[in-house]
Amino acid sequence: MTSDVETRACDDDHQALRLWLRLLTCTNLIEADVRRRLTQRFSITLPRFDLMAQLDRCPDGLTMSELSKRMMVTGGNVTGITDQVEREGYVVREVMPHDRRVCRVRLTEAGRKVFAEMAAEHECWVKDLMAGLSEAEVKVLLDLLGRLKTHMVALKS
Amino acid sequence: MTSDVETRACDDDHQALRLWLRLLTCTNLIEADVRRRLTQRFSITLPRFDLMAQLDRCPDGLTMSELSKRMMVTGGNVTGITDQVEREGYVVREVMPHDRRVCRVRLTEAGRKVFAEMAAEHECWVKDLMAGLSEAEVKVLLDLLGRLKTHMVALKS
Numbered sequence: 001m002t003s004d005v006e007t008r009a010c011d012d013d014h015q016a017l018r019l020w021l022r023l024l025t026c027t028n029l030i031e032a033d034v035r036r037r038l039t040q041r042f043s044i045t046l047p048r049f050d051l052m053a054q055l056d057r058c059p060d061g062l063t064m065s066e067l068s069k070r071m072m073v074t075g076g077n078v079t080g081i082t083d084q085v086e087r088e089g090y091v092v093r094e095v096m097p098h099d100r101r102v103c104r105v106r107l108t109e110a111g112r113k114v115f116a117e118m119a120a121e122h123e124c125w126v127k128d129l130m131a132g133l134s135e136a137e138v139k140v141l142l143d144l145l146g147r148l149k150t151h152m153v154a155l156k157s
Numbered sequence: 158m159t160s161d162v163e164t165r166a167c168d169d170d171h172q173a174l175r176l177w178l179r180l181l182t183c184t185n186l187i188e189a190d191v192r193r194r195l196t197q198r199f200s201i202t203l204p205r206f207d208l209m210a211q212l213d214r215c216p217d218g219l220t221m222s223e224l225s226k227r228m229m230v231t232g233g234n235v236t237g238i239t240d241q242v243e244r245e246g247y248v249v250r251e252v253m254p255h256d257r258r259v260c261r262v263r264l265t266e267a268g269r270k271v272f273a274e275m276a277a278e279h280e281c282w283v284k285d286l287m288a289g290l291s292e293a294e295v296k297v298l299l300d301l302l303g304r305l306k307t308h309m310v311a312l313k314s
Binding site: 014015016017018019020021022023024025026027028029030031033072073074122123126127128129130131132133135137138139140141142144145146147148149150151152153154155156 | 171172173174175176177178179180181182183184185186187188190229230231279280283284285286287288289290292294295296297298299301302303304305306307308309310311312313
């Protein structure tokens with residue numbers, strides 16, 4: 001009896017591990033494709049695109065520490081990436097009037113326009129990558145990964 | 158009519174993008190947790206663990222270029238990581254008798270033993286992270302992500 005339970009436990013572990021490796025493989029495949037296309041099409045790195053994406057969602061801008069927390073991809077420190085994008089004129093740093101130690105970064109009008117173009121193409125690339133799945137399957141994946149995420153966030157707190 | 162099709166297309170894009178961001182979030186959450194535990198428990202980095210995991214699957218060893226291709230996580234060049242793990246006595250480099258330009262890396266006995274211990278705990282961590290999902294749900298996720306992967310690999314070729 002004990003050996004049955006152990007065997008089953010072992011199989012469960014194995015499935016969990018297989019799922020983790022498959023998640024990682026899918027993420028790596030999408031990320032590599034998006035990175036390559038961003039470079040080819042817009043000469044932009046993924047971390048710079050990601051920084052602009054985070055700012056696009058927050059018209060009032062974000063502090064550097066908020067930006068750090070929200071960045072989805074690694075590949076450079078936020079200060080260095082912000083410097084580059086600022087030199088291109090796509091973001092500005094603004095010192096807060098009520099607290100001169102804090103500075104917020106926000107997209108410029110030029111940055112917002114350029115990002116909108118890039119984001120539209122980026123959505124098409126991602127849609128093509130996901131085209132092997134039906135709409136209903138995408139919904140199932142969204143739901144199950146949503147529950148996985150909720151469980152993991154609950155474990156952390 | 159055209160606007161309906163465009164609207165639907167837009168919604169589809171949006172779901173695909175949501176799925177990509179959710180995949181990335183789940184991967185980042187698991188990876189951060191595993192990284193933290195590997196450091197705390199075994200004072201080992203994820204790239205070093207990953208290198209040993211790849212070698213554990215190949216008792217005959219791998220060349221440096223094979224290792225490079227198989228590494229699942231980023232965070233250092235393979236030569237540097239191999240140097241570190243070699244200093245710890247967990248891998249050896251061997252020059253091939255038939256072609257002295259090629260060297261293979263393989264786990265030592267000590268490396269294989271240490272890796273087995275780490276891998277057993279690593280499986281438990283991953284199982285705990287996935288514990289929010291039933292066995293059946295894990296199978297569905299494995300299946301759908303498998304099909305996503307197959308589609309993406311087919312696109313590349």
